[in-house]
Amino acid sequence: MKRIGAKKQGDISPDLTSFSDIANLLIIFFILTTSLVRPFGxxxxxxxSAKPPEQQKSADTPTVRLTVDKIVFSEGEKNERELTMDQLRSELWKRNFPSLKPERRAVVVETSPDVKYERYYHVAAAIAAAGGVIAIMEE
Amino acid sequence: MAIRRRKKPSLVLPLSSMGDIAFLLIIFFMLASNFMKTGNVELEKPGAPQLEQQEAPKCSVLMDKDALIWYEGAQSSKDEVMGALKELVGKNRDFLVHVSIDKELKKKDFMPLIEAISESGAKMVLTGEPED
Incomplete structure (x- = not known):
């Protein structure tokens, strides 16, 4: 039996229109803050240790001496030559580092104090692209 | 004579599913987002040919034009970076760190950072701008 005076229960229908507004605002936030850019490198x-172990510094270890205006390439103490950046790249490619044993892939990079990072980066990227392992040396 | 006009049917767009779609998009962005922590750092990357597109960085170390070091968006010292990276390398031997350095910095500024990261045992990606 129905109670006399009982209130009739109304349909509960919460207003959801503002929900989609909030959701869309959140989407805009994420779109603006998300970094989808994948960097190059x-x-x-x-x-x-970044420094070559003694046994790696054999007579034929390629060495790149980097100064502000010169790139001097040598193998141990011999064959010291001044190269351009392109010549250095082809010289490194000739060595075919990926086919060598890991301990024979080292390329010693001697950098003089005034060398800017951009110049160092070119050489480091060229060595990495050729499959070499960079070993840093103080000049 | 008055012409009887047809009553226009009221247009009701069902918008209830829009909210669902929006929330699904939010969930997607929340899972796929990788927040930029380095937007405040001023540096110019060096350009070089033969660069490859890398994965989105999980960890980044930057050195700005004033030779200040930024680790994951916060200013740090070389030793702090090395300590933090050693800890991460302890958990994952193949841990990869993205290193961005201003192209105008000189060896005395950037080399200690490179050596420190190298000593930590982390694998390093030096980032740059691709050149043709």
């Missing part, structure tokens, strides 16, 4: 193979 080169993974550098560097020994964890």
């Amino acid at each position: 080169r993974q550098m193979d560097m020994p964890s």
